[in-house]
Amino acid sequence: MSRQALDELKQQISLLDYLQGHDWQSVRRLSRGRLMGLCPLHADRRPSFLVDTSKGLFYCYGCGRGGDVIRFAELYHQVKFPQAVALLHQWRGLPPLLHETADFYRMQLQRHSEAVAYLYQRGIRSPELIEHMRIGYAPGGCLRGWLTQLGYPLQTLRQAGLVTGVGYDAYMHRIVFPLEGNLYGRSLSATAPPHRFLPGSKGGLYAWEQVRQSPEVILVEGLFDYAVLWQAGFRNVTCSTGNHLNGRQYRQLCDRLRTVYLAFDADPNGSGQQAAHSLAGRLREHGMNVRRVSLPDGHDPNSFFVEDGDVRQFQALLEAALP
Ligand SMILES: [Zn+2]
Secondary structure (H helix, E strand, O other): OOHHHHHHHHHHOOHHHHHHHOOOOEEEEOOOOEEEEOOOOOOOOOOOEEEEOOOOEEEEOOOOOEEOHHHHHHHHHOOOHHHHHHHHHHHHHHHHHHHHHHHHHHHHHOOOHHHHHHHHHOOOOOHHHHHHHOOEEEOOOOHHHHHHHOOOOHHHHHHHOOEOOOOOEOOOOEEEEEEOOEEEEEEOOOOOOOEEEOOOOOOOOOOHHHOOOOOEEEEEOOHHHHHHHHHOOOOOEEEOOOOOOOHHHHHHHOOOOOEEEEEOOOOOOOHHHHHHHHHHHHHHHOOOEEEEOOOOOOOOHHHHHHOOOOHHHHHHHHHHOEO
16 A cells, blocks of 8 residues: 555644544543543543544554554554554445445335334324434345445455355444444344344444433433433433443533433343443532433333323332432
């Protein structure tokens, strides 16, 4: 690869975007566009990782390593230079590829009655909501043809995790929700694993830009929980796609002092409530006001609304939520 092509690659991928795409966040802003945060390359307790956004360079005062975005990819993924360059190429191409994929799945949704019926059964009925969440359906067996016709090599689709090694659609028979840099797929079939993500980060909190100004935020585990609440008119709701928050999601939730209503599942094995309990403790250490919403046994927000719960009843649960 020529020197010029490498320079172009570095211009196209900002180090900061790449870091943030790998769940890094700055904790302190210094002068002249320089940021400090925890080092993603070693077990860092005090922020020792300096990023110079104008120069596209990093340096860690803890482990002494530094360089440009290619060097970072080498160290972070523990690969040699050519593999790091290949990974960066792939990363640069991912957003347009995921966009095309999500658009394709959206087109499929209305053509497949089994998908619409499944959404209906999970309480998702409003066209406005389907549009807002850009919900699609992967019928299986046609994504690869569509994307290769658009010029994406099969190799790229495999690397992204969209098709399997033998070329099948990895999201076959799944309802698909686009996330930031990923796709969530919910299986229609009871025999397949229910949840699927592409390899890599699941991204930040769902639709965070729309709720981050809100002094009170409702946090749910699943996108189907998010969907029914949004449809019922609750617009200060966000979702962590699972009851474990990644570092980025956690820092987003703590980016200002606010009240967080944790509306996690009240599932029989107690895992949702345990997760809510431990998250509540951590959030309180950060000075957050936390309320745990107590759903009827065996329910999550989705099943609560599906089984005739209404806005007024959910509002009552919010008001009754205890610290
Ligand atoms: Zn370090």
